[in-house]
Amino acid sequence: MKERQEAIKRYIERKGDVTLSELAGEFSDWSEMTIRRDLEFLEQRRFLIRTKRGARIMPTSYEVSVGMYGEREKRNCDLKQEIAAKAAALVETDISMYLDAGSTAMMLARELPDRNLIIITSAPNIGIEIVLKKTNPTVILLGGTLQRKTISITGLNVLDQLKTLNIDTAFVCASGYTDATGFSVGGQHECVLKRAVIASARRVIMMMDSTKLNSILPFTFARLQDIDTFITDSKAPESIKAAFRAAGVHVI
Amino acid sequence: MKERQEAIKRYIERKGDVTLSELAGEFSDWSEMTIRRDLEFLEQRRFLIRTKRGARIMPTSYEVSVGMYGEREKRNCDLKQEIAAKAAALVETDISMYLDAGSTAMMLARELPDRNLIIITSAPNIGIEIVLKKTNPTVILLGGTLQRKTISITGLNVLDQLKTLNIDTAFVCASGYTDATGFSVGGQHECVLKRAVIASARRVIMMMDSTKLNSILPFTFARLQDIDTFITDSKAPESIKAAFRAAGVHVI
DNA sequence: CCTTATCCTGTGAAATATTCACATTATGCG
């Protein structure tokens, strides 16, 4: 990256939001066109977003909720939306619920009714989302090491923390499922956490879009008999849904 | 808010980022102008930001880092920037540091060198910022109840969590200071947390911009003798700085 | 040290998007 581009980036980071003419004044050694091209360059690298007549800093959690899981989240957006809407309908007032990390859980967070609820989560971005957009729920964030890839908390004492919390309903996501391997995820830490949550929750609701069915990830954290309800989208094959029902799982 | 505006908001929340023509197609019962006006309306309420030929969802933590503390943060942006830069120069490699919640701390997070560090913080937004923008630091988030106003964690067991963590340097912010009352903040929970941090840290660095000097807030959490270093901006009156130095505090 | 290729930058015209003022239609209220 060029020095000028760094300087523009820093300037915008300080100001938050600038117009092109403001930048052209500040960096008058260069033409408006060059600055425009720099903004395009910086936008591609996700440092900022260009607005009508200028640019704005790229806010942090934007990357988390859209940029990071990124294309994947966007692609299956409709499926996840469908799942989140179904899940939100199952949320009761005045209960304590666990909300998993991940993009499907984020969509559920957005769909959540603005009512008295205690929401326990290992995903700080989801916690912030709820606290900013809703006025009634109480959010409890687990403490520990913040993982870069998943933006979720893990750590030795999450298990101790869970012991002091009573979870009525747990909304859990999985990255893979097969009959042979059960529900699996890619990270060992997540796996341990999900297991503990499932063990302590009165009711476990698994959310998974159809693209993840019939795929295997390294760590299995639950079997069919561990969950009460399974929420998926309308594209999930009937055969799997039937098998789940046969195992006594409520499929929505 | 009108039904149409709600619908547009939901549509953009799902899509993440849309063009005006896309919206005009989707909501073809209304003219482009009306949709344009709706976008303006929604932008004012911080639900989205308008981009070149359309709009984008307003990412959550954007509000935290810019919108929420909002004008205040923007107004004293230069002062805070100055303080953050001075503070960043004091950060050593391979230490464990505590980083407070608040906009000055957020600026410090951005200025932080991308080196091996363990950063303990009660501010999930700051933790996310660091984890997304830097590759080397490890972030440890305290667990507990997420406060709406301050976007910081409080709770009964934060104190227990702190007992298991060793803090070398603590960067702490205050909202008010007078000679008579010491360093004070507006929230009781924050006050307790800051006290515990200060008690356990080897070195305490207080960051405070000059606009907050000579103001009093309800809860005092520290006295002059509790801190090692005081960082303020160039607009702070010499008299106060001299008094601090006389008390054995290193003023920068 | 020169030549050539490539990249970066500036210019102005063309395309596109946005704003504005005003006409028109809906909505609410006495």
Next chain:
DNA sequence: CGCATAATGTGAATATTTCACAGGATAAGG
């Protein structure tokens, strides 16, 4: 029903962005 107010549509005026190309800088190779 009729007035007042707000919401919406229209098209011209304005502003912004894009595009294609030209000129200049920079780097690599001879």
